Amino acid sequence: MSDETHEAVHRHPAPTSFIRKYIFSLDHKVIGIQYIILALAAVLVGMTMSVLMRMNLSWPGTNWPILGTLFPGGAPNGVMSPEFYLSLVTMHGTIMVFFVLTTAPQGGFGNYFLPIQIGAEDMAFPVLNMLSFWVTLVGFIVILSAIFFSGSESTVGPIGGWTGYPPLSALANAGPGQGMGMNLWITSIAIFCIGSLLGALNFITTLLNMRTRGMSLMRMPLTCWAWFTTAVLALLSFPVLLGAGVLLLLDRLAGTSFFIPGGLYLTGVLSGTSPNFPLHTGGSPILWQHLFWFFGHPEVYIAILPGMGATSHILATFARKPVFGYRAMVFAIFAIGLLGFFVWGHHMFISGMSPYSAMTFSILTLSIGVPSAVKTFNWLGTLWGGKIRFTTAMLFAIGFVSLFVAGGITGLVLGQTSLDLPMHDTYFVTAHFHLVMGVASIFGMFAATYFWFPKMFGRFMNERLGKLHFWVTFIGVYCIFVPMHTMGIAGMPRRYAQFTEYKFLESLHPLVVLVSIAAIFTVLVQLIFYFNLIWSIFKGKKAGDNPWEATTLEWNTTSPPPHDNFAGVLPTVYRGPYEFAVPGAPHDFVMQTEPEPAEVGEGVGGNGHNGHRH
Amino acid sequence: MATTVTGTRPLTKTGIGGGPKPRGPNGNGARKRNGHDSPFPDLQSSASRYRIGMWVAMAAILMMFTALTSAYIVRSASANDWQPLKMPRILLLSTALILVSSGTLETARRKLKDAAANAHRRWLLLTVALGLGFLVSQLLAWRQLVRQGVYVSSNPHSSFFYLLTATHGVHLLGGLVALAYLSLRTRARQENELAVVKRQGAADAVTLYWHFMDVLWLYLFVLLFFWR
Numbered sequence: 157m158s159d160e161t162h163e164a165v166h167r168h169p170a171p172t173s174f175i176r177k178y179i180f181s182l183d184h185k186v187i188g189i190q191y192i193i194l195a196l197a198a199v200l201v202g203m204t205m206s207v208l209m210r211m212n213l214s215w216p217g218t219n220w221p222i223l224g225t226l227f228p229g230g231a232p233n234g235v236m237s238p239e240f241y242l243s244l245v246t247m248h249g250t251i252m253v254f255f256v257l258t259t260a261p262q263g264g265f266g267n268y269f270l271p272i273q274i275g276a277e278d279m280a281f282p283v284l285n286m287l288s289f290w291v292t293l294v295g296f297i298v299i300l301s302a303i304f305f306s307g308s309e310s311t312v313g314p315i316g317g318w319t320g321y322p323p324l325s326a327l328a329n330a331g332p333g334q335g336m337g338m339n340l341w342i343t344s345i346a347i348f349c350i351g352s353l354l355g356a357l358n359f360i361t362t363l364l365n366m367r368t369r370g371m372s373l374m375r376m377p378l379t380c381w382a383w384f385t386t387a388v389l390a391l392l393s394f395p396v397l398l399g400a401g402v403l404l405l406l407d408r409l410a411g412t413s414f415f416i417p418g419g420l421y422l423t424g425v426l427s428g429t430s431p432n433f434p435l436h437t438g439g440s441p442i443l444w445q446h447l448f449w450f451f452g453h454p455e456v457y458i459a460i461l462p463g464m465g466a467t468s469h470i471l472a473t474f475a476r477k478p479v480f481g482y483r484a485m486v487f488a489i490f491a492i493g494l495l496g497f498f499v500w501g502h503h504m505f506i507s508g509m510s511p512y513s514a515m516t517f518s519i520l521t522l523s524i525g526v527p528s529a530v531k532t533f534n535w536l537g538t539l540w541g542g543k544i545r546f547t548t549a550m551l552f553a554i555g556f557v558s559l560f561v562a563g564g565i566t567g568l569v570l571g572q573t574s575l576d577l578p579m580h581d582t583y584f585v586t587a588h589f590h591l592v593m594g595v596a597s598i599f600g601m602f603a604a605t606y607f608w609f610p611k612m613f614g615r616f617m618n619e620r621l622g623k624l625h626f627w628v629t630f631i632g633v634y635c636i637f638v639p640m641h642t643m644g645i646a647g648m649p650r651r652y653a654q655f656t657e658y659k660f661l662e663s664l665h666p667l668v669v670l671v672s673i674a675a676i677f678t679v680l681v682q683l684i685f686y687f688n689l690i691w692s693i694f695k696g697k698k699a700g701d702n703p704w705e706a707t708t709l710e711w712n713t714t715s716p717p718p719h720d721n722f723a724g725v726l727p728t729v730y731r732g733p734y735e736f737a738v739p740g741a742p743h744d745f746v747m748q749t750e751p752e753p754a755e756v757g758e759g760v761g762g763n764g765h766n767g768h769r770h
Numbered sequence: 771m772a773t774t775v776t777g778t779r780p781l782t783k784t785g786i787g788g789g790p791k792p793r794g795p796n797g798n799g800a801r802k803r804n805g806h807d808s809p810f811p812d813l814q815s816s817a818s819r820y821r822i823g824m825w826v827a828m829a830a831i832l833m834m835f836t837a838l839t840s841a842y843i844v845r846s847a848s849a850n851d852w853q854p855l856k857m858p859r860i861l862l863l864s865t866a867l868i869l870v871s872s873g874t875l876e877t878a879r880r881k882l883k884d885a886a887a888n889a890h891r892r893w894l895l896l897t898v899a900l901g902l903g904f905l906v907s908q909l910l911a912w913r914q915l916v917r918q919g920v921y922v923s924s925n926p927h928s929s930f931f932y933l934l935t936a937t938h939g940v941h942l943l944g945g946l947v948a949l950a951y952l953s954l955r956t957r958a959r960q961e962n963e964l965a966v967v968k969r970q971g972a973a974d975a976v977t978l979y980w981h982f983m984d985v986l987w988l989y990l991f992v993l994l995f996f997w998r
Contacts, residue, residue: 280819280822280823281819281823353830356826356830357823357826357827357830358823360822360826361819361822361823361826364822365815365818365819365822366815366819391826391829391830391833392829392830392833393833394830395830395831395833395834395837396833396834396836396837398834399834399835399837399838399841400837400841402933402937403838403841403933406922406929406933410922410923410929411922411923412922412923412926412929413851413923413926413929414841414845414926414929417849418849418851434923437849437851438845438848438849438850438851438852438926439845439848439849440844440845440848440849443841443844443845443848446840446844447837447840447841450837
């Protein structure tokens with residue numbers, strides 16, 4: 157191939173200026189790190205909000221002078237108002253779901269490692285990739301402004317929760333923060349949808365179009381399958397939320413009645429009888445719930461599937477064994493993704509749907525347990541009999557499995573209509589989804605961080621600090637979320653600013669305090685993680701190109717990888733992604749790029765055929 | 771503890787957790803090489819990514835219109851405040867314009883395939899004109915309704931009419947920008963084979979999108995005025 161074409165194909169040469177290299181970069185690796193930094197910033201905000209909420213729940217009425225200074229409107233004299241608590245609930249949920257759980261696993265690690273793992277020199281559309289990050293960042297700034305600069309309501313953000321149910325979310329005078337704050341909230345979600353769609357488009361095209369020679373679909377690491385499925389879910393679900401958001405915004409700003417029913421009374425005023433509460437007729441609030449949850453359920457898989465991929469990848473690497481049942485894992489990922497589109501109704505059992513639809517949704521929901529169990533079984537199968545290396549990454553991956561089981565099992569409880577009806581909107585639900593989609597996904601990302609850090613920065617993270625981080629976090633999250641199940645069964649409702657008025661919940665107060673203390677501890681320990689992260693970039697122990705003795709393509713290039721990932725020569729792939737402990741091989745791992753030996757010793761041993769199929 | 775890897779065959783070919791069948795190193799991946807071993811992807815794959823990307827984007831757009839359609843159907847049945855609009859006659863002109871524009875763009879695409887750059891550009895510009903005509907005609911339809919006193923919030927059908935035409939119009943505007951970009955790209959001198967192939971890929975993708983917008987409009991037209 158001539159040099160001329162060589163240059164032409166090499167779409168964007170390594171930039172030299174600081175701005176093109178680190179700010180408006182087209183390099184998927186830099187964009188991935190930008191996404192991770194965004195998520196690290198967003199998670200700090202979200203965590204701080206959760207601590208504030210916990211403090212209000214366990215020590216209601218306490219005066220926190222700093223709060224009064226920061227939020228004079230929301231916490232006058234430093235005592236949190238119930239509205240401010242509700243806006244914290246809303247912002248915590250929205251920021252965590254969108255800007256942490258969707259951003260870090262997919263935009264961050266997916267962006268950085270998907271092209272490298274399939275042997276591509278970049279994403280298919282680098283400019284779109286850059287745009288998707290900057291659009292997402294704008295979305296983040298807008299969501300922050302919803303609570304910090306929401307105009308006349310002064311420092312009370314929207315109070316409708318991350319689900320934003322109408323009609324209250326559709327009416328500006330429904331409460332403090334439901335005016336400008338709610339407009340900004342919807343706008344931010346719409347912006348985020350666009351950013352995610354650009355990203356998903358890029359992921360799918362890259363994976364379909366840019367796999368290197370020999371990288372057949374069934375030779376891809378499970379991480380790539382997870383990112384791909386996640387991208388498909390995002391591609392099909394975010395447009396629905398975008399459409400719903402536009403409808404909601406029109407209801408608020410243009411006076412339409414998509415979601416606002418007729419004859420609505422708001423603080424004693426009938427719709428149409430006052431100039432600031434114009435006439436609305438015939439809208440359907442339940443319609444929003446359908447549209448929202450059609451997006452919302454796939455969204456929880458968008459959050460957790462990349463964690464599943466990373467966990468499979470890391471378990472195999474550190475158990476020094478192939479992933480147990482690779483094909484089953486691939487099909488399970490797809491099955492979870494597919495079923496995820498048909499179960500949204502289980503979020504709405506309480507809205508009064510026909511018992512027949514409820515039963516259908518219930519059965520479909522419970523059937524997700526099958527592919528989930530396949531995955532859990534295969535993770536345990538991967539660990540079984542392995543020569544396990546307990547690195548921090550491995551600990552977090554095992555922690556992921558534990559949390560996924562602990563959080564997922566209560567999904568079987570809530571998926572049944574008869575059990576969901578009493579448990580709906582109690583702390584049982586809070587505990588369930590925090591464990592399974594929140595903490596488990598985050599554990600997947602911690603595992604990914606400790607695992608890929610040496611590749612991204614050429615240095616290890618400190619293992620001693622990492623293990624401390626793991627154990628405190630692991631015990632901490634169980635201390636936070638296990639008691640919440642009990643509270644939920646006892647009937648403690650979600651989203652209440654405090655429970656002092658409720659006699660039947662008084663005996664639970666010690667548990668509430670325990671949860672808060674555990675939460676504060678767990679959050680503080682995350683500072684160790686932040687410290688470890690930053691310190692290790694500069695002072696960590698140097699890592700080689702393949703410090704974990706792993707097999708996939710990212711370990712084939714330098715740490716950190718050069719601008720075009722493979723220094724101009726794309727690798728050729730000869731084998732599957734997890735060839736560990738192959739009998740007869742010189743090492744206990746065989747890289748994907750290692751060619752077939754010239755049929756050395758073919759036929760040695762009679763039971764060779766399919767000997768590795770489980 | 772015995773590992774579960776029990777086979778004794780050296781360096782398995784069945785591919786542990788990997789390939790379904792042992793296959794040669796060539797021809798497994800997505801890239802079809804032109805018979806030579808280059809360090810970079812070949813021409814066809816750089817061009818086909820535009821087409822793949824466009825199909826993916828269309829899936830997303832389709833999902834949004836599906837969501838809006840379901841909202842339309844649910845809302846039309848959820849209360850008795852639905853007052854069907856009388857169709858503004860000018861929408862027939864819109865429909866004719868966009869149908870013709872699909873034809874002209876297809877011609878433009880074929881001209882590019884035949885390497886007739888000038889003819890390509892002429893047909894492209896004609897398509898842009900027709901596209902602009904469509905948008906103007908849609909705006910006139912809005913004006914007709916406004917003159918009759920039918921606004922966004924007048925009744926659910928008018929809300930959906932303005933919303934769906936506006937959403938479609940914004941997407942079509944994106945198509946117009948792409949067409950303009952395409953015609954500028956035609957103007958630029960094509961230096962090498964890669965640029966030519968990529969331009970063809972881009973032209974194919976934009977044409978696909980434009981046809982999609984065409985069919986989408988027909989669908990919305992039927993949904994808005996003939997479904998109920």
